[in-house]
Structures are given as C-alpha cells and as structure tokens.
Amino acid sequence: MKTVVISGSNVGTKSRVAADAYIEQAKNYRPDADIELIDLAEKDMMFSDGRNYFEYPGDTGEVLTTIMAADVLVLSMPTFQASYPATVKNLFDLLPVNAFRDKVVGVINTAGSPRHYLMVETQLMPILHYMKATVVTKYVFIEDRDFGRNEIVNDDIIFRMERLVDDVFTMADVQAEIMAKKDAEYGF
Numbered sequence: 001m002k003t004v005v006i007s008g009s010n011v012g013t014k015s016r017v018a019a020d021a022y023i024e025q026a027k028n029y030r031p032d033a034d035i036e037l038i039d040l041a042e043k044d045m046m047f048s049d050g051r052n053y054f055e056y057p058g059d060t061g062e063v064l065t066t067i068m069a070a071d072v073l074v075l076s077m078p079t080f081q082a083s084y085p086a087t088v089k090n091l092f093d094l095l096p097v098n099a100f101r102d103k104v105v106g107v108i109n110t111a112g113s114p115r116h117y118l119m120v121e122t123q124l125m126p127i128l129h130y131m132k133a134t135v136v137t138k139y140v141f142i143e144d145r146d147f148g149r150n151e152i153v154n155d156d157i158i159f160r161m162e163r164l165v166d167d168v169f170t171m172a173d174v175q176a177e178i179m180a181k182k183d184a185e186y187g188f
Contacts, residue, residue: 003171004070007039008077008088011115014110014147016041018140018161019076021152022108025165032168036070038063040087048093056094064094072172073133074164079111079119092127100133104175106168107139108161110147117141136167136173 003026007019016039023035043059053064066174067073077088105128109120128135140161147152152161 001034001071001170001176002069003033003072003074003172004066005035005037005074005076006040006067006091007037008075008091010087012039012078013150014142014144015076015078015108017109017152018033018110018142019149021158021161022074022076022106022165024078025158025161026169029162029165030169036066038066040091045087045090045094048090053095053099060094063091066093067095068099070103071176072168073100074106074108074168075124076108077110079109079113079116082116082119084119084124084149092131095131096128098132098159100128100131102175102179103133104136104168104172105133105183106164108142108164109139110142110144114143117155128180132167134171136164136171138167140164 005019005023007016009015014120023037026033026035037142043063045063046056053068054061056064075088077084107120107124125135140157142152143158146152146157152158
C-alpha cells in the first residue's frame with residue numbers, strides 16, 4: 001500500500017512540520033509502510049493547461065504520476081485568506097476528475113486563527129468528494145500556537161495526529177479488502 005503525504009504550500013514551514021510529524025507517527029504505527037513525501041515548495045510545478053496528467057514534463061509529471069499511483073493521500077496544508085492555498089488548487093486542476101477514486105484521503109490543516117477550522121468542511125471536503133476520494137472524516141486542525149521551534153508542542157495535537165494515522169490505515173485496509181472482493185467478482 002503506497003501512501004503519499006503532500007505538504008501543500010510553497011511558503012512557510014508549518015505544513016511541512018505537520019507532514020513530517022504525520023510520517024513519523026505513521027512509521028511508528030506501521031514500520032513497513034511505504035510512505036513518500038511530496039513537498040510542493042521543493043517542486044517546480046506548472047500551471048494546469050487542461051492536458052492529461054501524464055503529458056506534463058518534469059516535476060509536475062512526476063508529482064501527478066506519484067499521486068495517481070498512490071493508494072492513500074494525506075494532504076497537509078495551510079489556510080490562506082480563509083481558503084486553501086493556490087498550490088493545492090493548481091494540483092487539483094492538474095489531476096483528472098476521478099483522480100482520487102478508491103484512494104483514502106486524510107487531511108491536516110494549519111491556520112493562524114481558530115476561525116479557519118471550517119475551511120476543510122466547507123471548501124476542501126466538497127472537492128475531495130467530487131474527485132471521488134474516500135475521505136477520513138476526522139482531520140487534524142493545527143493553530144500557530146500549537147507550534148514551537150519547528151515542531152508541534154501541543155500534546156492534544158499529537159494525540160489527534162496519532163488518531164488520524166490509525167484512522168487512515170484502518171480505512172485503507174478496509175478499502176483494500178473491498179477492492180479485492182470487487183476484483184474477485186470480475187475474475188481479475
């Protein structure tokens with residue numbers, strides 16, 4: 001089972017710190033897990049121009065192909081101006097509409113204000129569902145005050161991250177069983 005963790009901002013460090021914390025927890029939970037980090041700040045992503053995802057060259061093509069091959073995605077992203085960042089919007093635009101079909105998707109959201117906690121529910125979840133994701137309903141919301149010296153310092157957030165890891169792996173295991181049964185019905 002291939003897991004891809006995406007740090008969805010090209011500025012700042014909190015989304016990356018949260019992504020790294022998720023990966024650390026996931027490796028503790030399942031040491032043999034195949035986990036890859038994609039940090040969009042380190043990638044030279046092209047803007048979407050409507051072509052098929054596999055036609056994009058360079059970093060863009062590599063990122064899209066990796067996402068399409070994944071079984072599990074974990075999106076770690078900030079809230080900017082009460083919305084998700086343009087880097088994530090562009091990523092969604094680069095992918096086909098069914099890109100997340102049969103993929104389990106978990107979400108980690110960082111924000112400077114507690115008032116932004118609904119961004120995931122009101123803006124991100126509808127897009128993930130539209131793209132056919134199997135979404136883990138409980139996400140981790142992390143405020144600026146929960147970080148200190150490039151690490152998460154709030155124990156409650158660490159516990160929520162552990163719960164997200166457990167929920168993501170449990171849902172992915174169930175999804176794999178469902179897919180195996182469906183494949184068996186068709187004789188694949």
